[in-house]
Amino acid sequence: MYRATGDDPPGGVAPGSRIGVFGGTFDPVHVGHLVAAVWAREEFDLDRVLFVVAGEPWQKVGQRVVTPAEDRFQVVAAAIQEIDGLEASRIELDRPGPSYTADTVRELLSADPDADLYLVVGADVAGELDTWQRVDEVRDVVTLVVVDRGGVASGPDPAGWKVERLRIPGLDISSSELRQRFAEGRSVQFLVPDAAIRCILRLDLYAGSR
Secondary structure, eight states: OOOOOTTSSGGGOOTTOEEEEEEEOOTTOOHHHHHHHHHHHHHTTOSEEEEEEOSSOGGGTTTSOOOOHHHHHHHHHHHHTTSTTEEEEOTTTSSOSSOOHHHHHHHHHHHOTTOEEEEEEEHHHHTTGGGSTTHHHHHTTEEEEEEEETTSOOSOOOTTSOEEEEEEOOOOOOHHHHHHHHHTTOOOBTTBOHHHHHHHHHHTTTSSOO
16 A cells, blocks of 8 residues: 655656546545545546645635644545555645645656646536636646536536546535534544544544534
8 A cells, every 4th residue: 555755756656657636625535535536546547546635725715714734634644545546645735835736737747747647626626727826737738537426417628628527426525514513523424434534533623613
């Protein structure tokens, strides 16, 4: 099983690999994220899928309090530690400043110019790509994997992108609702991986409503 270390290339990328790049705040990570990553790896024959934990999610600044990045990273690492081909990436935690996908993609390709990058996003995110910073730099070098929940395509393909569609079961799980359930002491069993739940409790996260 792969374990990331400080000596690895950014994200643990091996030369010439087919890499899924699955970014997010993951506050907290849940089984819907895991299903999307595992199905993407299988469908597109990816060597690995990187869970790129946003260090400073600029689009959420001022909207709500975000759990510290190191804590979110620990929970993600716990959630996927036993799943082949899924890896928690520190690439955006170790880079200061706002977490921009353009910087992440550039850093991954700098480590391995031959890497084939597949950017995995939800259908809701696919409709907002034009709000991203330096989005042209991303569009030119990745294959966009749009995850459609419930087996039904939602919305047209973003213009100008090389797009693949991934249809997964309709898992209607919200991280905000999970934070609320944790805060109220209600069960999140089967919604959040057991190892992630144990990590959240150990770190005493979500003790109050966020």
